[in-house]
Amino acid sequence: MRVGIAGAGAAGLATAWLLDGVHDTLVLEAREDIGGNLRSVHLPGAAGTPTALDLGVQEVPGDGVTARLAEALGLDGTQWDEVPAGRTVVRDGPRAARATDGRPPAPCRATEDAAGEAAELLAAHAAAWQRDELAWTVPLATLVEPWDLPRHVKDAGVYALPASVFGCTLQDARRLSARAVGMFYADPGDGADARTYRLRGGMQALAWQLARRCRSVQLLPGTSLRRIRRTAGRLEMIDAHGARHAVDAVVLALPAEAARCVLGSLGGAGRVRALLTAYTYHDLVYGVHGDPCYLPAGREHWSPSTVTVHGPWAETTAWQRRPEGDLFVSQLTHRDTLPRSVLASTAFRTLQPTPEMLSAQAELLSLQGDGGVYFAGHVATRSDDLDSVLASAADVARRLAPRSPRPAHLLRPTGKETP
Incomplete structure (x- = not known):
């Protein structure tokens, strides 16, 4: 099947990598850069070696989903620094x-x-x-x-x-x-x-490595999704340049405001759009x-x-x-x-993780996959941390590719899960 993903942040890129080699996948990203909340800057350091600083996600646990994903991508333990507490x-x-x-x-x-x-x-x-x-x-x-x-x-x-x-x-x-x-x-x-850790080269290196490892994924930065519609029994993604992309499933790894906007032309999405208004x-x-x-x-x-x-x-x-x-x-x-x-x-x-948002989110997740539309990223997580965001991507990938071993590897229990 062909899967269209909107958003090349951590959730969108992880979903693409998890589906790589299983489904034909397209990723649209509004920004010219990738990574979403993974944003690193590199400033001159000693002997000309740049120092990486993170303005977005700054640290992660050493035994969670992020660490597993990094290891699977070839970012081993030697590339992490412990963050002082x-x-x-x-x-x-x-x-x-x-x-x-x-x-x-x-x-x-x-x-x-x-x-x-x-x-x-x-x-x-x-x-x-x-x-x-x-x-x-x-x-x-x-x-x-x-x-x-x-x-x-x-x-x-x-x-x-x-x-x-x-x-x-x-x-x-x-x-x-x-x-x-x-x-x-x-x-x-x-x-x-x-203890928590950060990648020595900056946390955005995780996004770049995901993009490099998506060998059969079509990634289009600088190309935002404008709307989704249903035509001839399939979904169609229309991007900011007017191009139309026919897909069998859409994964929205977007902020709620953007997701609500692109669903405006999709028949039957009224309840989902109403739920997304609870996100502030x-x-x-x-x-x-x-x-x-x-x-x-x-x-x-x-x-x-x-x-x-x-x-x-x-x-x-x-x-x-x-x-x-x-x-x-x-x-x-x-x-x-x-x-x-x-x-x-x-x-x-x-x-803002308000009770109203979390109540709406519970109903939104009960509609996950209806009409071929899925949600990944912070819109689908109770906690907006990187481990949870990546776990949401793995959950979507498992639904779309149930026999793929990659999602199961990322989601194996750690003993820290919450209901």
């Missing part, structure tokens, strides 16, 4: 009276020492939510507000964490799904390996810079990850040490001041 939460207070060196005055920045204990409490409860199979539709505030913690500690130690991940306000973080938030912060348990997104801007403008004044308080609470927002900074000088990857979306020099930047649309 550690997080500091700081709160920006009033700004200094006068500016220095012509720049806006720096805020008075205080370390939230109690935030660490609150984060540990969240980790313990999140593990229990998974173990007890808490409903995905329970809001975070329903479970956190009864905790005997001061308001500023709940904000800095609990709500600031998902607010920084999903680009929402501290207030909006309360309305997110507790179970979905907990997936990112649950205590893995005694003896579990909680926030914009997130990331930038690479060399000055530690968002970190505490004392270097002894620096951590690999810093969450800065300022006003209603919480934003992160990741610190990467280099012999030739430190570099930082920061969220810049709502900052009052920007770094002296932004070396590279990019923007993302980040899905």
Whole structure:
């Protein structure tokens, strides 16, 4: 059969690779680049060797779906670096009276020492939510507000964490799904390996390797999908250039907004389009810079990850040490001041895991494959992490090619699955 895939992010490319050699496959991608949320930049390093920094996905577990896929693609353990652990939460207070060196005055920045204990409490409860199979539709505030913690500690130690991940306000973080938030912060348990890793050449190398290994796949970057229609008993994908591609099945590895748009001309897709309206997104801007403008004044308080609470927002900074000088990857979306020099930047649309979205998603997944239309990527996952996104691709590939060994290899149990 012929399968058309819209989106050359991690999910779309993984689906294509999993079907490679089994079905005739076409991949359309709106951007000129591939990888979706796998976005790496390479800056000059020591002795001319470039340093890779990730503005999208920055780390993954060492024993999950991503690691299995990388190994199958020839990216073995020697190409991974362990990501240092550690997080500091700081709160920006009033700004200094006068500016220095012509720049806006720096805020008075205080370390939230109690935030660490609150984060540990969240980790313990999140593990229990998974173990007890808490409903995905329970809001975070329903479970956190009864905790005997001061308001500023709940904000800095609990709500600031998902607010920084999903680009929402501290207030909006309360309305997110507790179970979905907990997936990112649950205590893995005694003896579990909680270490995370990144590819030395950048996480986008995974996308490039997938594309290289798709030997019989037709990949068309710079070619977005405009609409899908049914004609002569088959599906037809019409791209931005007006070309028509007849296929037997379509895999939408797209944001919900884009998926809803392309389904507008497809008869019988009304319910699916209605469900996709429950998906909401926030914009997130990331930038690479060399000055530690968002970190505490004392270097002894620096951590690999810093969450800065300022006003209603919480934003992160990741610190990467280099012999030739430190570099930082920061969220810049709502900052009052920007770094002296932004070396590279990019923007993302980040899905909000609300109870309403997760309820709609459950129904959407019950319609998976109806009329030959499938969904892969974050639209089809409860947790928008790379392992889950790739698992969604493997699930779709298994439906389309049930005898192929590749999906089964990626989906073999690890003991960490959630219902």
